[in-house]
Amino acid sequence: MTYAKPLALAPLIALSACASTPDVPRLAPSQERFWDALSSHCGNAYEGGLASSDERDADWAGKRMVAHWADCSDTRVAIAFHVQDAGAPGGWNRSRTWIVSRTADGLRLKHDHRHEDGSEDAVTQYGGDTLSGGTPRIQDFPVDAFSIALFEREGLDASLTNVWRVEVDPAEASGARFAYQLTRRNDPTRLFRVEFDASDPVAPPPPAWGW
Template sequence: MTKPHTLLAPTFPVRTTLLPLLLAATLAGCVSTQSSAPAPPTLSQQEAFFEALAAHCGKAYAGALVSDQSADADMRGRPMVMHVRECSETRIAVPFHVGNADGSWDRSRTWLVTRGETGLRLKHDHRHEDGTADAVTFYGGDTAAQGTAQAQEFPVDAESIAMFRANDLTASVTNVWRVEVDPAGAADGQFAYQLQRPGRLFRVEFDLTRPVALPPAPWGHE
């Protein structure tokens, strides 16, 4: 007797079932590869602040005293100009010019903002008209916190405290300086410099929306 033929199940349905699985695995591999790509680096608050100030390099802006303490009565109403004069990857020099009642200008002050590995530093370069250094110069402080992209505070450092005490300026040993800056092109952009300690507030503000003519070099930097 002839044995009946055994019917074999066709193999193509198995292949058809595997194709979607293989495709899904391939797509999953692509997604995993894309998601593992490193995200672009983001600026820290201090780096963003430094870059915002550097964006004004080569420009000068007019400002005025806005605090109202009697200690600064002689500066009230005087013309003021800040000039973002020198910029590098690690330091920005900002001379601060103050007009005198006789029409001359006091060009003795330059603010120095330096970027280091542990934060930002603010120092004050004070010169006499002949370019020589003042007895009290290069004082300031380092940031103690990240701050923001628009504002940084600089508590007085130990070196400056020693200098103040040596020159009978003990009231200054608790100084905290604050610098504020808006990036270039910001609506109502402003730069501010402020000194504060218990019982003392000095603050000047500058309009960053209207550059003015560049002033001469500060004393000692001609």
């Protein structure tokens, strides 16, 4: 069953007042429009699934996925990423949350990874900052120095050239879509991509672990 947008969008007012304050960093025009599009989904949840076909992600194929705009403010949007997993408590892995923040230099993407008890995973808070204005719909986040050091420490050398991409249409757009993508500069064959129907809200899931 789907849920009508007027109901799904009701929490928007409480979650992201978005009043202009001196504490909110200014963004490039394209990033400002991207931020507005991302924020327009606050409070909503959408179903999706794996859209890429890299054999390294075969265990993701066919799994139900839900992206939930679980927490929004003037400077942060937190999107919980829930993945159906028969081996996880309750049949869902709720360990991942994508966090997009406004900074003095642009936009920042971080990955918040937690265990069921809410404690942080050894590999968490990694991501990167935008290096250019991007577009109103697409922003790329190359891996930052903190993340490179983390990956080296954890022996994740394949991730040292990660580039994450977030794509989003405004909630009011016809056929709105949301996508999260991973590529690697040193491996042109690497592609992980999940897509969501952001025009058709569903019931929000339980909170992500630790949230």
